[in-house]
Amino acid sequence: MIHRLGKVQKSIASFLCAGLLALSVPASAFAENEVNIVIDQTPIVIPADDQPAIVLNSRTFVPLRVISENLGTTVQWLPATKQVVIITPKVTSTVIPDPSMMDQGVIEIVVDGKVLKVSPEEGLPFITDKNRTMVPFRVISEALGCGVQWKQESRTVEIKRPVVTPTPPTEKPEVVKPEPSLADIEVLKELAGYKTNLRLLDRTVINSSDLLNMDAANFSAEQLKQFRTYRDQLKKYGATLELPDGTVVNTAELSIFGPSIATADQLRAWIAAETPRMQAKMAQLNREFVPIPDLAELYIKIGEEYGIRGDLAFCQAAKETHYWQFTGDVQPWQNNYCGLWATGSPLTGQESYNGADSEFVRFEEGVHGAIFASPEAGVEAHIQHLYAYATKRPLPDGKVLVDPRFNLVAKGSAATWQGLNARWAVPGTTYGQSIIHDYWQQALSK
DSSP: OEEETTEEOOOGGGGGGSOOOSOEEOGGGGGGGBOEEEETTEEOOOOTTSOOOEEETTEEEEEHHHHHHHSSOEEEEETTTTEEEEEOTTOSOEEOOOOSSGGGTOOEEEETTEEOOOOTTTOOOEEETTSOEEEEHHHHHHHTTOEEEEETTTTEEEEEOOOOOOOOOOOOOOOOOOOOOHHHHHHHHHHHHHOOEEEOTTSOEEEGGGGGGSOGGGSOHHHHHHHHHHHHHHTTSOSEEEOTTSOEEEGGGOBSBSOOOSOHHHHHHHHHHHHHHHHHHHHHTTOOOOOOOOOHHHHHHHHHHHTBOHHHHHHHHHHHHTTTTOOSSSOGGGOOSSOTTOOSSOOOSOOOOTTOOTTTEEOOTTOSSOEESSHHHHHHHHHHHHHHHHOSSOOOTTOOOOOTTGGGSOTTSOSBSGGGBTTTBSSOTTHHHHIIIIIIHHHHTO
16 A cells, blocks of 8 residues: 555556646657567567557657556556556555655656656656556666566567565554544634635545544644644635625635626726736846736626636636736746646647647647637636536537646536635645635725
8 A cells, every 4th residue: 555644545547537747649659669568478468549568769668557467566646746656566555755856747756665766868757648658668677676678679578577575464563543632623623614625645635624524533643733734824814705795705605606796997906006016026026027918808708608707717817927927937928827737847839739729729849838829818718727627517508628728627626716725726725715815805895
């Protein structure tokens, strides 16, 4: 089993349907480079409709499935950290190291709890257009203690597995967990009242309301410490918000679907009031101030076409772009107002459109994130991405898909703005609350 502070990770099957943030390479481009694989004198048969093993830049790559099914190992894919975790039969439990390559967007290979250092010259893992993770076979085989030989005449990789001697089980002393304090129990009750998503140390996501039915004794000391941190972060925000007409809104129930409440004029007035502050801040950072585009009407109009609260989407764009100053990797000319496909690594230009119309969106080598043909396309892509989170329904009739990550979202996984916590943003403990209180509330006051 794989543990991160005592929690069992998802099985390998989960990565086959996950939206992977990695290089997508057409399998057809490698047809002439296919090779044969023999393990312990037994040829490995890969179905004709599946991804074969290939030679690329003098390195043999195989689908990750071959490792899991033929080398006697357990293999798991952790999409949140882009880690391939391999456990050999001699190991029964291991702790996953923190991802060292997450910010670079590189797939990291972990063998028995240790990061396998792989240089670009040895061949880095990548994803094919058949959604298969390809890994450098020699590097992994040798890390697992296998012998590897290349037969040029038959274009065959011959593998010999090491002989594994079972280790007799040893009795482990029973670990007595300390009883949780009353303060720990109270923290869980407080968090439950926020009814917000929380990302646990094992990278699973729960709604804090579920903590009412959970025993504090089942959490580690480290997890309880993190819960206290979450509680302190959430204390900054109230559970309700009073609208200008006196209506009190429970922020945990504020849905992504619904009519806009702030008008375009209110949104413009709010941005106009923020502009001097942003100009001063950019001057302090020695950065040129970027004129803020007038997108208020577009967000409300396009949001209404999808049934999405366009005023709140506008506020989310203000948060994501730092009031359209684009202080991150995405640039103003990309018309990308919510960071679509900005993963921390520059794109190759060969990313899959996933059904999106290339007339409205494109990719460019070396650029971070998708590039949209116009402000209208950028706004619509943002609205479509929210739509994907809010419902399992297809796009409204007559709408063209503009968002290249629409089909990679877990459909209907976030019906509310606070439901975006730990999903749109990671860990994102107060992401939805911030959109509502730090941005939307200010716009409503204008």
